[in-house]
Amino acid sequence: GQNIDQPTEMTATEGAIVQINCTYQTSGFNGLFWYQQHAGEAPTFLSYNVLDGLEEKGRFSSFLSRSKGYSYLLLKELQMKDSASYLCAVRDSNYQLIWGAGTKLIIKP
Amino acid sequence: TAGITQAPTSQILAAGRSMTLRCTQDMRHNAMYWYRQDLGLGLRLIHYSNTAGTTGKGEVPDGYSVSRANTDDFPLTLASAVPSQTSVYFCASSESEKGGYTFGSGTRLTVV
Numbered sequence: 001g002q003n004i005d006q007p008t009e010m011t012a013t014e015g016a017i018v019q020i021n022c023t024y025q026t027s028g029f030n031g032l033f034w035y036q037q038h039a040g041e042a043p044t045f046l047s048y049n050v051l052d053g054l055e056e057k058g059r060f061s062s063f064l065s066r067s068k069g070y071s072y073l074l075l076k077e078l079q080m081k082d083s084a085s086y087l088c089a090v091r092d093s094n095y096q097l098i099w100g101a102g103t104k105l106i107i108k109p
Numbered sequence: 110t111a112g113i114t115q116a117p118t119s120q121i122l123a124a125g126r127s128m129t130l131r132c133t134q135d136m137r138h139n140a141m142y143w144y145r146q147d148l149g150l151g152l153r154l155i156h157y158s159n160t161a162g163t164t165g166k167g168e169v170p171d172g173y174s175v176s177r178a179n180t181d182d183f184p185l186t187l188a189s190a191v192p193s194q195t196s197v198y199f200c201a202s203s204e205s206e207k208g209g210y211t212f213g214s215g216t217r218l219t220v221v
Contacts, residue, residue, distance in 0.1 A: 004151065008149075033209060033210075041214070041215075042199060042212035042213060042214050042215055043152075043199070043210075043212050044212070045209050045210070045211075048209060087151070087152070089151075089152075096154065096157075096167075097152075097154070097210070098151075099151035099152040099153075100151050101149060101150055101151045102151065
C-alpha cells in the first residue's frame with residue numbers, strides 16, 4: 001500500500017529553526033508537495049520538489065531525496081503565525097496526491 | 110478574487126437525508142477534486158474530475174456521487190447521509206492533474 005509518514009506534533013520556540021520530516025512509500029513518484037493548514041482553514045501551497053535537493057523560498061526550505069523516500073520542510077526564524085499543521089503529499093504514478101496526516105507545529109514564545 | 114467557492118460553510122444534516130455540497134471555481138482549471146478531512150487522518154480523496162464531462166472514484170467514494178457538467182462546477186452529493194460522513198469536506202482544483210492544488214475554504218458537515 002501507499003504510505004506517508006510524518007510526526008503528529010512538534011513544538012518549537014519563536015525565532016528558532018524547526019525541521020519537519022516526511023517519509024513516503026508510494027506507487028511511483030511524480031513530485032512532493034508541502035502545504036500549510038491553519039486551524040479551521042484550507043490548506044495552502046508552500047513548496048514543490050520533483051528533483052533531489054533543496055528548494056528555498058524565504059524562511060521556508062524543502063528538501064527531497066527520492067532514493068531514500070524522504071523529504072523535510074525547514075522553517076527558519078519561527079514566528080507565532082507559523083503555528084499550523086504542515087501536510088506532506090506525494091503524487092503517485094497515476095498523478096493522484098497521497099496525503100500524510102499532517103504535523104501540528106506549536107510555537108512557544 | 111479568483112479562487113474556489115464552497116457552500117454551505119457548515120451544515121447539520123439528519124441521517125438518511127440527501128445533500129449537495131457545492132463547489133465553483135473561476136480559474137478555468139481542468140482538474141477538480143473532493144476530499145474529506147478527519148482528525149488524525151490525511152486528506153482522503155472521494156472523487157475527482159480531470160476535465161469537464163469526466164469523473165473518477167478516489168479512495169473513499171462509497172455514499173457519494175459527483176458530476177462535472179462544465180469546467181467551473183463540481184458538486185458532491187450525499188444520497189442518504191450516515192453519521193460516518195460527518196467530516197470537513199474540501200474541494201480543490203488544479204490546472205491539470207500534474208499541477209499544484211488550490212483549495213476551497215471547506216464545508217463542515219455533521220450528520221446526526
